[in-house]
Amino acid sequence: MTRLAGKSAIVTGGGSGFGEGIAHRFAEEGAEVMVVDLNGDAAEKVAAEIGGNATAFKCDVASDGDVAALFAAAADRFGGKLDVLVNNAGIAQRNGPMLDVDEETFDRIFAVNVKSIYLAAKHGLHLLKAAKGNIVNTSSTAALRPRPGLVWYNGSKGAVNTITKAMALELAPDVRVNAICPVIGATGLTSEFMGGEDTPELREKFIGSVPMGRMSTPLDIANAALYLAGSEGSFITGVCLEVDGGRCV
Numbered sequence: 336m337t338r339l340a341g342k343s344a345i346v347t348g349g350g351s352g353f354g355e356g357i358a359h360r361f362a363e364e365g366a367e368v369m370v371v372d373l374n375g376d377a378a379e380k381v382a383a384e385i386g387g388n389a390t391a392f393k394c395d396v397a398s399d400g401d402v403a404a405l406f407a408a409a410a411d412r413f414g415g416k417l418d419v420l421v422n423n424a425g426i427a428q429r430n431g432p433m434l435d436v437d438e439e440t441f442d443r444i445f446a447v448n449v450k451s452i453y454l455a456a457k458h459g460l461h462l463l464k465a466a467k468g469n470i471v472n473t474s475s476t477a478a479l480r481p482r483p484g485l486v487w488y489n490g491s492k493g494a495v496n497t498i499t500k501a502m503a504l505e506l507a508p509d510v511r512v513n514a515i516c517p518v519i520g521a522t523g524l525t526s527e528f529m530g531g532e533d534t535p536e537l538r539e540k541f542i543g544s545v546p547m548g549r550m551s552t553p554l555d556i557a558n559a560a561l562y563l564a565g566s567e568g569s570f571i572t573g574v575c576l577e578v579d580g581g582r583c584v
Contacts, residue, residue: 338565340365343413343466345405345459347396347451348424350377352522353473356553357421357560362388364561366419369409371396373424396424397446399454406458417462419564422452423473428488441487448491452498460510469511469568471560472499474575476518479583492516496575503573511572513563518579520551547580 344361348354350372358370362385370385372378375393382391392408394401409417426447428436436444452472463470477485478492496514503512519541542549559578562568577583 337365338561338567339419342366342418343369343409343416344419344421344564345369345371345409345417346421346423347371347394347455348473349421350374350381353517353520353553353556354421354423355381356557357423358382358389359385360554360557360561361419361564362386364565367413369405369412371405371424396422396451396454397443399457402451402454403458406455406462409459410462413462415462416466416468417459418466418468419471420455420459420463420468421471421473421560421564422455423471424451425473428485430482430484432484433486436487444487444491445494448488449494449498452495456502460506463510467509469513469564469572470502471563472512472514473556474499474514474516476516476577476579476582478575479516479577499575500573507572511563511568513568513571513573514575515556515559515563516575516577516579516583517551517556518545518582520553520556522553545580545582546584549580551578551580 339361344366346354346358349358349370358368358381362368368389369392370378370382370389371392371394373395378391382389394405472495474495475492477489478496481489499512499514555578
C-alpha cells in the first residue's frame with residue numbers, strides 16, 4: 336500500500352521507540368522520511384534500515400538553532416514544502432514525588448515536550464502551509480488520566496493537548512493538527528515512568544490499568560499516526576486520539 340506516496344515527512348525522536356515505528360511505517364507507505372533524533376547514530380541506523388527514501392538528521396528539538404537548521408535542510412530536500420511533521424521527541428519524568436524534581440529537570444521536560452512544538456512551528460509552518468500539510472504531536476494518556484508521581488510530565492503533555500487544539504483552530508483550513516495519546520509502551524522511557532527500574536512486577540502493575548491487558552507498541556502508535564497524517568484523516572483536526580487499550584475510559 337502507498338497511502339503516503341509522494342509525501343514528505345519529518346519524524347522527531349525517530350531514532351527509537353514510537354518515533355522509529357512511525358518512520359518505518361510512513362516509509363512503508365511511500366513517504367520520504369527525515370529521521371530526526373538527538374542521538375545522531377540512532378537516527379542514522381533507522382534511516383539505513385529504511386533505505387533510500389530516508390535520511391537522518393541530528394537535532395536537539397529544544398534548540399532554536401538546531402530546529403532552524405532542520406527545517407532549512409528539509410526545505411532543500413523536499414523542494415520548499417513539507418507534507419507531514421510528527422513532533423514525537425519527548426522525555427519523561429522519573430516516577431517519584433513532585434518536589435524531588437529539580438529545576439533543571441523541570442525546564443528540560445517542558446523544553447523538549449512543549450517548547451519543541453513552538454520551535455517547529457516557528458521554523459516549519461511555511462513549509463507545511465505550502466503543502467497544505469499536517470502535524471501529528473505525540474502526547475500521552477498522562478494528559479487525560481494523570482498518574483501520581485509524574486506531575487510535571489503530566490502537565491507537559493496536558494499542554495501538548497491544549498496546544499494541539501488551539502493550533503488546529505488557528506491554522507485551519509491550511510494545516511491540520513492532531514495528537515496521539517499513547518498508553519505506556521516498551522520504549523526507552525519505560526523505566527523512567529516506573530521510577531527507574533523496569534521489572535516484571537512493575538510491568539504487571541501498569542498493564543493492570545489497561546483494560547485490553549497489554550502495553551502499547553510502536554506499531555500501534557505508527558498506525559494511528561498514519562491514519563491522522565494520510566488522506567483518510569483529511570477532515571480530522573484538533574483531535575487528541577487515545578491509543579491506550581481503554582486506559583482513559
